[in-house]
Amino acid sequence: MKRETVIVLDFGGQYNQLVARRVRECNVYCEIYSYKTDIEKIKAMNPKGIILTGGPNSCYEADSPTYSKELFELGIPVLGLCYGAQLMQHVLGGKVERASVREYGKTEVMVNTDSVLFQEVAPTTICWMSHFDYISQIAPGFEIVAHTADCPVAAAENADQKLYAIQFHPEVLHTKEGTKMLSNFVYGVCGCAGDWKMDSFVESSIKAIREKVGDGKVLCALSGGVDSSVAAVMLSKAIGKQLTCVFVDHGLLRKNEGDEVEAVFGPEGPYDLNFIRVNAQQRYYDKLKGVEEPEQKRKIIGEEFIRVFEEEAKKIGAVDFLVQGTIYPDVVESGLGGESAVIKSHHNVGGLPDYVDFKEIIEPLRDLFKDEVRKAGLEMGLPEYLVFRQPFPGPGLGIRIIGEVTEEKVRIVQDADAIYREEIANAGLDKSIGQYFAGLTNMRSVGVMGDERTYDYAVALRAVNTVDFMTAEAAEIPYEVLNKVMNRIINEVRGVNRVMYDLTSKPPGTIEFE
Numbered sequence: 001m002k003r004e005t006v007i008v009l010d011f012g013g014q015y016n017q018l019v020a021r022r023v024r025e026c027n028v029y030c031e032i033y034s035y036k037t038d039i040e041k042i043k044a045m046n047p048k049g050i051i052l053t054g055g056p057n058s059c060y061e062a063d064s065p066t067y068s069k070e071l072f073e074l075g076i077p078v079l080g081l082c083y084g085a086q087l088m089q090h091v092l093g094g095k096v097e098r099a100s101v102r103e104y105g106k107t108e109v110m111v112n113t114d115s116v117l118f119q120e121v122a123p124t125t126i127c128w129m130s131h132f133d134y135i136s137q138i139a140p141g142f143e144i145v146a147h148t149a150d151c152p153v154a155a156a157e158n159a160d161q162k163l164y165a166i167q168f169h170p171e172v173l174h175t176k177e178g179t180k181m182l183s184n185f186v187y188g189v190c191g192c193a194g195d196w197k198m199d200s201f202v203e204s205s206i207k208a209i210r211e212k213v214g215d216g217k218v219l220c221a222l223s224g225g226v227d228s229s230v231a232a233v234m235l236s237k238a239i240g241k242q243l244t245c246v247f248v249d250h251g252l253l254r255k256n257e258g259d260e261v262e263a264v265f266g267p268e269g270p271y272d273l274n275f276i277r278v279n280a281q282q283r284y285y286d287k288l289k290g291v292e293e294p295e296q297k298r299k300i301i302g303e304e305f306i307r308v309f310e311e312e313a314k315k316i317g318a319v320d321f322l323v324q325g326t327i328y329p330d331v332v333e334s335g336l337g338g339e340s341a342v343i344k345s346h347h348n349v350g351g352l353p354d355y356v357d358f359k360e361i362i363e364p365l366r367d368l369f370k371d372e373v374r375k376a377g378l379e380m381g382l383p384e385y386l387v388f389r390q391p392f393p394g395p396g397l398g399i400r401i402i403g404e405v406t407e408e409k410v411r412i413v414q415d416a417d418a419i420y421r422e423e424i425a426n427a428g429l430d431k432s433i434g435q436y437f438a439g440l441t442n443m444r445s446v447g448v449m450g451d452e453r454t455y456d457y458a459v460a461l462r463a464v465n466t467v468d469f470m471t472a473e474a475a476e477i478p479y480e481v482l483n484k485v486m487n488r489i490i491n492e493v494r495g496v497n498r499v500m501y502d503l504t505s506k507p508p509g510t511i512e513f514e
């Protein structure tokens, strides 16, 4: 491996990506591999350190994920976390048993600060525990370096062999000094230099793209979302006008979004590239006429995107490369990297167009986590409003308008949503809420405005906090803010006479309305 790397061996724990992210936050590059990865492959990667994740199994059971003893004899430092810690002890001759009570939640841990792992950590520190099994006897050569009231071995080490076992989860933020412990491992034990920095990543990626593309032509579908925007900027910095970006305005974008994307990437913007904006709004409205069923709407929007993109690609002719905005969690979740269950159902619109004539795919963000993509974007001078853009679904407002989509309904949602976003920002809540937007219920009801009876639409406001988008809680927005948003929407958006706030969590609701 060219870069200094720590690898995470995934035993099916729910925090595998978090471990890798925390290590990268320490400026050390980290990749996730399945526990089934062959030892020869690991040796060939020559990692600076290996971290074994948690997992749902009991290591003493016959079919549980395991690794051969050889892993601990490579001379490469190993840190086992939770299941990984138990497995290390089990494989090396210690004993793991089922405890009578599960230790779960924030727990006071007493650590030995002489251990490299706990340098500069408070002697009593709060850590996140989640285990049924416990290490009842440590393996020969190890010594206990942390314990809790219920758990005799909260951490053990064999400093000579550079083997460390931690029962709790340093990667979880509830472990107050967890990042410090991981940093102690990668610097104090593995001797990393800390060369994973966004500026040098951007620089080396640009160089690598330039070498790979040569004088070839590159095509990129630009959605205006964070990933495709960052990818496009990186490509444009590398190869300038050899890059053509096609931006399809499907008429289901947020208010002014099409113009905002054009302002950044178009001819007036700061970047050197060929930018094609396709105003396909009417095409989409025509296709969506009379269609109410959510999945059918998604399908139409996705397919239409492919058709429009293909038409543009045909005009451009053969290209050498097609850009994909794949990021590292996509790689891990599609099962290539880790071992955790494939949890994310792939919502993404489209897939690869059939008729685009290209030779190879180029994925400049394949190694990056989302927060790193954002850092790379800022590094290359993308405006903050683009870099910190909220997740926006491919089918856009099409799935925020319940039932049939019409141009009139799109206008209502765009205007209501713009007001909502503006007021959330005015209240200083824009960085703290996970995802928020206005949607249009398909409901009309009677109201009164001035002296007149109205029969208008109800707008629904949604705001959720979520870690992984698989579950979510409705955000608690101060009443005054909601009230102000309601007043402004009623007064400023024609066609609306009621505003509702959706309190539903996910499950049973979803984040979007369809």
Ligand code: XMP
Pocket (backbone or CB within 6 Å): 298, 347, 348, 349, 391, 392, 393, 394, 395, 399, 435, 469, 506, 509, 510, 511, 512, 513, 514
């Ligand atoms: P749900 O509504 O499934 O949303 O709770 C979870 C996350 O996924 C986004 N989402 C989509 N993204 N195409 C996308 O690209 C889709 O069809 C789609 N549906 C939902 C949603 O915005 C949220 O962030």
